[in-house]
Each structure stands twice: as structure tokens, then as C-alpha cells.
Amino acid sequence: MAAKPKLYYFHGRGRMESIRWLLAAAGVEFEEEFLETREQYEKLQKDGCLLFGQVPLVEVDGMMLTQTRAILSLSCWSNGCFIRIDMYVDGTLDLMAMIMLAPFQRPEEKQETLASILQKAKTRYFPVFEKILKDHGEDFLVGNKFSWADIQMLEAILMVEELNASVLSDFPLLKAFKTRVSNIPTIKKFLQPGSQRKPPPDAHYVDLVSNILQF
Ligand SMILES: N[C@@H](CCC(=O)N[C@@H](CS)C(=O)NCC(=O)O)C(=O)O
Missing domain, CATH: 3.40.30.10 (Glutaredoxin)
Incomplete structure (x- = not known):
């Protein structure tokens, strides 16, 4: 330094x-x-x-x-690479945390929250990652190597697509990134039905967690 x-x-x-x-x-x-x-x-x-x-x-x-x-x-x-991985991961975690918490809100608040999350994904988060991919022209987010940041990014993209399936239409590089990372063999396997990947939260899940954590 x-x-x-x-x-x-x-x-x-x-x-x-x-x-x-x-x-x-x-x-x-x-x-x-x-x-x-x-x-x-x-x-x-x-x-x-x-x-x-x-x-x-x-x-x-x-x-x-x-x-x-x-x-x-x-x-x-x-190490500039590690810090960039962490910054990207924390950003995607912030985005995912908002989506994770929305189902626990009252129904009358939930729709508004989800619309605002979608807006944030489109204006705050996805443009940043689209630009990163555009600027370095590489396949992955950091150091042209598959890293934790790429996994988090894919998970965040899939979560936001559950809110709006066409959300990536203005982000062609993120769309290509999604396809590329989804095709990594271990990830491809995890994306198949019957894997240990969990579905989006439903009413039963929300009740269960609320009861266990007592909120
Ligand atoms: N995950 C971020 C959260 C940072 C954060 O929420 N910062 C607040 C100030 S303490 C902020 O800048 N809020 C403005 C905004 O989110 O628009 C971190 O840990 O740095």
C-alpha cells in the first residue's frame, strides 16, 4: 500500500x-x-x-x-482480486437479502417491496455487473477465473428472474454470463430437478420459519 x-x-x-x-x-x-x-x-x-x-x-x-x-x-x-470478489459478493448478497426478506412482509406491503427490489436490480445492481463484464471483456467477473463472485451473481440473477422473467433483456452480457456459468458441470447438475437446490419460499415455509424464530 x-x-x-x-x-x-x-x-x-x-x-x-x-x-x-x-x-x-x-x-x-x-x-x-x-x-x-x-x-x-x-x-x-x-x-x-x-x-x-x-x-x-x-x-x-x-x-x-x-x-x-x-x-x-x-x-x-x-490483493486487488480478492477485494473485488468480496465487493461483488456483498453487493449481490444485499440484493438477495432484500428478496429473501420480502415473503416475511405483510401481503399488502409485499407487492410494493418486490416492485422496488426489481427496480433496484435493474438500476443499481445489474448495470454495475454488465459494465464490469463489458469493461474487461472476460468470461467471469474477476481475474478471468471462475470464483465465488460468479456463483453468487448467478444465484442473484435467478432470484430476480423469478420476479420478472425478462429482467435480463437489457443486459446482454449478463445473459450470456448466466448461460456460461449455468453450464459449468457442477452447477448444471445443481440446477436440475431433484437436486438439493430449494424452491422459492411458499406460505408453508414462511409460517415454519416465523414459528421457529418466533417473529
Ligand atoms: N452492504 C453495505 C451496506 C452499506 C449501506 O447500507 N450504507 C448506507 C449508509 S450506512 C448507505 O449508503 N445507504 C444509502 C443507500 O442505500 O442508498 C455495506 O456493508 O457496506
Whole structure:
């Protein structure tokens, strides 16, 4: 790591605090820019610094790193490939978490939530991954090698397609990516009926989980 990392966040703990702790504990000096106005946040978005439009953001060696867990897991602060895998995985996990939680909402809220998730997939998440594939022109998301990020991406695509089967019509590279990854033999097998892959949640599943976890 050549220069001091620069942290962009609010002047408070929030999601950045653990990152501050980690850097401090590792003896890494860092600079901070505190977000005090909406304009600062919008500028970061406009400049393409926020992968999924969210902070925390850490700038290090010209890389713009987002996703708290990914930044925290960068213990060596050196391997650009690993951090990119983590950023992509955390982004797809955020998207999938929204879909996972929707069935637990009241029926009158659920339709609105699902429409908003679909909108987010189309405007926040899928354009990012389409651009990544376009920019490097490779078969997989990171390092031209099949990784955890590709598996998560495929799972997220399939979940969003369950909300709207034609969601990939504006994302040709993601569509090709989906076909490519789905055809990896182990994944192809998992996608076959009778595998251990689980169906989308139904009313029975929602009742069961709600009863077990008591919410
Ligand atoms: N999974 C992300 C979540 C980040 C997140 O929710 N950040 C909030 C601020 S603490 C944000 O930027 N929200 C704006 C938005 O989602 O539009 C992470 O862990 O970094």
C-alpha cells in the first residue's frame, strides 16, 4: 500500500467504525473525509466511486473500495482480486437479502417491496455487473477465473428472474454470463430437478420459519 487510505463516511460510528478500528489496530494511518452535505454524497456517486451507491467508501492505491465486510476482510490490504470478489459478493448478497426478506412482509406491503427490489436490480445492481463484464471483456467477473463472485451473481440473477422473467433483456452480457456459468458441470447438475437446490419460499415455509424464530 503506497498512500494512506482515505475513508469517506459520516462523522460518526456507523458502518465505518469497525474499519477504523481495524486500521488503527493494524497501525495503518488513514485520512478521513466526512460527509456533511447531500452534495458530497452525490458527487461521489456521480464520479462513479460508489459501486452500489452506498458508503462506507475507502480509497486506497487508486481503488475505490465499498462494502464493509469486503473492506474488513482485506487484512493484507494488497490483493486487488480478492477485494473485488468480496465487493461483488456483498453487493449481490444485499440484493438477495432484500428478496429473501420480502415473503416475511405483510401481503399488502409485499407487492410494493418486490416492485422496488426489481427496480433496484435493474438500476443499481445489474448495470454495475454488465459494465464490469463489458469493461474487461472476460468470461467471469474477476481475474478471468471462475470464483465465488460468479456463483453468487448467478444465484442473484435467478432470484430476480423469478420476479420478472425478462429482467435480463437489457443486459446482454449478463445473459450470456448466466448461460456460461449455468453450464459449468457442477452447477448444471445443481440446477436440475431433484437436486438439493430449494424452491422459492411458499406460505408453508414462511409460517415454519416465523414459528421457529418466533417473529
Ligand atoms: N452492504 C453495505 C451496506 C452499506 C449501506 O447500507 N450504507 C448506507 C449508509 S450506512 C448507505 O449508503 N445507504 C444509502 C443507500 O442505500 O442508498 C455495506 O456493508 O457496506
